[in-house]
Amino acid sequence: MEYLVRGADIRIKQTDFDLDETLDCGQAFRWERTGDKAYHGFMLNTPLDIYAEKDFFVLKNTSEEDFLKIWAEYFDLYTDYGELKRIFSEDETLSKACAYAGGIRLLKQDAWEALLSFIISQNNNIPRIKGIIKRLCEENGGFPTPDKLCGKTADDFSYLRAGFRAKYIEDCVNKVNSGSISLDRIRTAPLPEARRELMSVKGVGPKVAECALLYGMYRVECFPVDVWIKRVMEKYYPCGLPEYAKAHAGIAQQYLFHYMRTAE
DNA sequence: TTCCAGGCGTATC
DNA sequence: GATACGCATGGA
Numbered sequence: 638m639e640y641l642v643r644g645a646d647i648r649i650k651q652t653d654f655d656l657d658e659t660l661d662c663g664q665a666f667r668w669e670r671t672g673d674k675a676y677h678g679f680m681l682n683t684p685l686d687i688y689a690e691k692d693f694f695v696l697k698n699t700s701e702e703d704f705l706k707i708w709a710e711y712f713d714l715y716t717d718y719g720e721l722k723r724i725f726s727e728d729e730t731l732s733k734a735c736a737y738a739g740g741i742r743l744l745k746q747d748a749w750e751a752l753l754s755f756i757i758s759q760n761n762n763i764p765r766i767k768g769i770i771k772r773l774c775e776e777n778g779g780f781p782t783p784d785k786l787c788g789k790t791a792d793d794f795s796y797l798r799a800g801f802r803a804k805y806i807e808d809c810v811n812k813v814n815s816g817s818i819s820l821d822r823i824r825t826a827p828l829p830e831a832r833r834e835l836m837s838v839k840g841v842g843p844k845v846a847e848c849a850l851l852y853g854m855y856r857v858e859c860f861p862v863d864v865w866i867k868r869v870m871e872k873y874y875p876c877g878l879p880e881y882a883k884a885h886a887g888i889a890q891q892y893l894f895h896y897m898r899t900a901e
Numbered sequence: 902t903t904c905c906a907g908g909c910g911t912a913t914c
Numbered sequence: 915g916a917t918a919c920g921c922a923t924g925g926a
Binding site for chain 3: 769
Binding site for chain 3: 903904905906908909910911912913914
């Protein structure tokens with residue numbers, strides 16, 4: 638991974654990376670487009686401005702320490718996406734999906750934020766998910782910790798206009814605060830146990846659990862199946878994904894989701 | 902106006 | 915265990 642410190646900016650050379658494809662593809666909900674190939678957003682509550690130049694990216698107003706500690710991980714810069722795409726491209730549909738939007742990367746998000754975000758995402762559309770999370774952050778001065786929301790009831794969340802999901806947020810906050818579920822334990826638990834523990838929260842089913850594991854805990858073999866992926870599977874993979882894609886099924890899912898949602 | 906959105910809980914069989 | 919249905923809200 639190549640990077641260069643320029644004052645308060647970090648410059649990186651990075652192939653297989655497109656800001657629109659990565660930051661505005663429905664995996665994270667707090668990035669705002671601020672211009673052509675330019676975004677403002679957060680890793681939990683650390684802000685960042687990032688934009689693309691001809692053959693490098695600029696991370697503005699950060700430090701080498703934050704870059705190495707936070708952003709290099711967040712943007713998954715240690716993973717060779719070219720190699721992953723070569724593996725995926727043995728398959729005809731995946732090959733098309735990778736060619737269609739080859740700059741998608743998996744964002745390694747905060748586990749708590751990912752869990753809450755994908756609880757909010759259910760039976761919802763992306764612009765409205767973003768709106769609900771924006772209101773949550775505005776009300777709480779950033780993305781709230783579980784502790785910050787301790788004791789809040791579904792009624793207290795009415796300002797979110799999250800509908801029936803408010804009671805799910807309440808239950809999730811309670812279970813995390815009480816230690817009834819532990820994100821640290823889930824992070825390293827075997828997948829069946831991890832899924833079971835996540836699904837003990839009201840409003841967390843197989844899909845949301847899978848999203849929390851993939852986006853929040855980087856369990857890349859996890860494969861969230863939503864309405865779009867269900868269509869991909871029915872049309873192209875009635876017998877499941879090819880074996881060689883399964884170790885990184887979650888990353889394959891990113892390409893397939895975006896391809897199905899915007900190209901078909 | 903009606904349909905749908907990165908699903909899930911509940912009732913019913 | 916499978917299947918059907920309701921659910922809050924708001925954009926298309």
